[in-house]
Amino acid sequence: MKILLISNSARGEAIAEALLRSQPTPELFVASTVRSLGLMRMAKEVQVMDIDSLAKVVQMAKGIKPDFAFIAPDDPIGAGLADRLECVGVPCVAPKKTLARIEASKGFARNLMKKYGIEGNPRFRVFSFSSMDAKRQLDLDMRHYMEYELKGQYVVKYDALKGGKGVKLSGEHLSTIDSSAQYAMECIDQCGTVVIEEKLIGVEFSLLSFVSGTATVDMPAVQDHKRAHDDDIGANTGGMGTYSDSNHSLPFLTEEDLKAASAFNCRIAAALLEECGEPYKGILYGGFIATKDGVKVIEYNARFGDPEALNVLPLLETDFVSVCQAILKGTLTPDLVRFAAKATVCKYITPKSYPEDKKEKGQTVLVPEKIPENVRVFYGDVSMLDTGTLQLGGSRSIGVVGIGDTLHDAEQAAQAFCEKITGPVRFRSDIGTVESIQKRVDLMQKLRRP
Ligand SMILES: Nc1ncnc2c1ncn2[C@@H]1O[C@H](COP(=O)(O)OP(=O)(O)O)[C@@H](O)[C@H]1O
Ligand SMILES: [Mg+2]
Incomplete structure (x- = not known):
């Protein structure tokens, strides 16, 4: 049994260690961003590479012909690495790109829950604009939503993968309505939409x-x-x-x-x-x-x-x-x-x-x-x-x-x-x-x- 693991952190090593405790012991091949001590000790082969370059990972997979691949990090999953690997006959323990939107788009996740009646969303709205003329109105709408509908207790979320750095909270990272509206607009400029939601306490x-x-x-x-x-x-x-x-x-x-x-x-x-x-x-x-x-x-x-x-x-x-x-x-x-x-x-x-x-x-x-x-x-x-x-x-x-x-x-x-x-x-x-x-x-x- 050959397994290809795509790793960028200690999480990959925990996955590798668990895979290698299985019987019969599989052969592990790793595409890794770092020359990790643990992976070097455990794997049959570690190729240090830019794992966000999907073509490079696919090329490695073609050479190894693994029974399956395990993709550990969010970026390659969000970019559709599972789809690319499955095209060359490698099944993946990781969702395909459309399914991975559950993480890659916070707006998609909120709307999915709403559409399927899954309670547990805070109050939220996904804002976007279609023409430049609408920008001023959009700015006013977002301010109104944050200040009056959410009563100043809100969270502004970048609507794409941002390595855990896209979410800003009122009263913590956003101290004024101006800075909040500005950040929300920046999000829209960069990825077309922004999620603004109620700040929960718990x-x-x-x-x-x-x-x-x-x-x-x-x-x-x-x-x-x-x-x-x-x-x-x-x-x-x-x-x-x-x-x-x-x-x-x-x-x-x-x-x-x-x-x-x-x-x-x-x-x-x-x-x-x-x-x-x-x-x-x-x-x-x-x-x-x-x-x-x-x-x-x-x-x-x-x-x-x-x-x-x-x-x-x-x-x-x-x-x-x-x-x-x-x-x-x-x-x-x-x-x-x-x-x-x-x-x-x-x-x-x-x-x-x-x-x-x-x-x-x-x-x-x-x-x-x-x-x-x-x-x-x-x-x-x-x-x-x-x-x-x-x-x-x-x-x-x-x-x-x-x-x-x-x-x-x-x-x-x-x-x-x-x-x-x-x-x-x-x-x-x-x-x-x-x-x-x-x-x-x-x-x-x-x-x-x-
Ligand atoms: N609606 C919310 N109410 C209160 N805190 C929130 C809310 N959404 C996010 N946060 C805080 O911001 C952090 C990061 O937000 P999250 O949605 O997990 O995005 P990411 O992990 O992609 O940065 C959360 O762990 C939480 O502390
Ligand atoms: Mg989080």
């Missing part, structure tokens, strides 16, 4: 599902930490760390919340089949927020999250290649998927100046050789030189995952290993701590109080 979480057509099988729920610094302060990042609990729910969620999130993923898969006329095959990532009025949808992604994949994949006890094959064949059933009843905490080691700057790019990071049994280490934007030296890139460097019977054990394991990594790097000490989790539980309790 606690966010992710629920990812394996999907094959209308069959969905959930993974453990995960909570991410987007802000750069402890106590959720600072700029938004790709995600500084995540945790998942041994019961596969989260301490601040009710059973109903988790069921609601699961039902959303299921209904989205069915709506996509109906709307696009072909089955979604891959990973569906629901980004949710638990509010006083129940669970609402923040966004959908068409792939594993990074770091979410680092939490859940090490817990997968069943054969990942069999899961992928079932996704491709349309035979996905819950009995194929079982996760260990363990808690995980992932803390991302990043360059010190991340995300604002890339001052540490090219500098060395030292990681202890000996990794404890309850820790997993996944390399992101770190290149291995021929000398074996690990060189930092500008983005998130190393995902350190602690695994334990309780969140506390998992947190301690991740924290202890992170403290041993040296170089011009940092990480968030608060992720997964008892205090940090209690804050989220308290906030949810306060919101739910009548």
Whole structure:
């Protein structure tokens, strides 16, 4: 069995590791943006390339003739790599371009939910213009919507992939109606439309599902930490760390919340089949927020999250290649998927100046050789030189995952290993701590109080 993995980060390494635990052991070929230590150790071949150049990936696939491909990141999925690979006879665990609009267009996702009666949207409108004359009117309409209809509590969303940097919130990134209207117009200038929606209040979480057509099988729920610094302060990042609990729910969620999130993923898969006329095959990532009025949808992604994949994949006890094959064949059933009843905490080691700057790019990071049994280490934007030296890139460097019977054990394991990594790097000490989790539980309790 030959598998082609397309990877740009530590998430790819978590996928590779899970695939290689399958029996019989597959041969893994990787198209990767970085010369990753983990991938070099695990794969039969790693080709370092620009994975957004679809033609190059297709060329590599033609040479290898893999049984299937697994596309990890959003950009090549959104650009239609699955369509291109399937044209040369390589089935993909990743949705085709029309289906991937669930992530690539936030307007498409909101409208799909509305059209198929899937509740969970905040109040929203998708704005666009057809002629230059309409621009002034459009500006007035958007201002009116933000100021009066949404009462100054709004979110402006770029309507295309933007690497997690296209969403701006009133009161946080947008302090005046002028700057908000200006940003909304910039979005329209760049991609034709903009989504403006109600700003929800609550606690966010992710629920990812394996999907094959209308069959969905959930993974453990995960909570991410987007802000750069402890106590959720600072700029938004790709995600500084995540945790998942041994019961596969989260301490601040009710059973109903988790069921609601699961039902959303299921209904989205069915709506996509109906709307696009072909089955979604891959990973569906629901980004949710638990509010006083129940669970609402923040966004959908068409792939594993990074770091979410680092939490859940090490817990997968069943054969990942069999899961992928079932996704491709349309035979996905819950009995194929079982996760260990363990808690995980992932803390991302990043360059010190991340995300604002890339001052540490090219500098060395030292990681202890000996990794404890309850820790997993996944390399992101770190290149291995021929000398074996690990060189930092500008983005998130190393995902350190602690695994334990309780969140506390998992947190301690991740924290202890992170403290041993040296170089011009940092990480968030608060992720997964008892205090940090209690804050989220308290906030949810306060919101739910009548
Ligand atoms: N309607 C909303 N209400 C409150 N916060 C939101 C809303 N939409 C997005 N956000 C915040 O902005 C972040 C990024 O938005 P999201 O839709 O997930 O886009 P992306 O991940 O592509 O940047 C979310 O994690 C959340 O914190
Ligand atoms: Mg998001």
